[in-house]
Amino acid sequence: xxxxxxxxxLNLNIKKICDLSNIEYVDLSxxxxxxxxxxxxxxxxxxxxxxxxxxxLHELLR
Numbered sequence: 001x002x003x004x005x006x007x008x009x010l011n012l013n014i015k016k017i018c019d020l021s022n023i024e025y026v027d028l029s030x031x032x033x034x035x036x037x038x039x040x041x042x043x044x045x046x047x048x049x050x051x052x053x054x055x056x057l058h059e060l061l062r
Contacts, residue, residue, distance in 0.1 A: 004033075026060060028053060 011029060018025040031052045032038055038049040 024060070026056065028056060031056070 008029070011027070015025040015027075017023075030036075031049060036049075037046070038052075039045055
């Protein structure tokens with residue numbers, strides 16, 4: 001399992017690639033932070049997590 005610092009570094013690199021490629025990067029890190037209860041088993045997302053992701057994407061598509 002990846003540690004948060006590793007994930008943050010990977011996400012930063014992905015964002016840089018997106019910026020260079022003129023692709024919009026959607027930061028969902030707050031949805032998956034340790035403070036949020038986003039999964040029941042460490043693998044499968046809970047319904048409310050999908051709702052949070054959907055809300056974020058909906059905001060961007062307005």
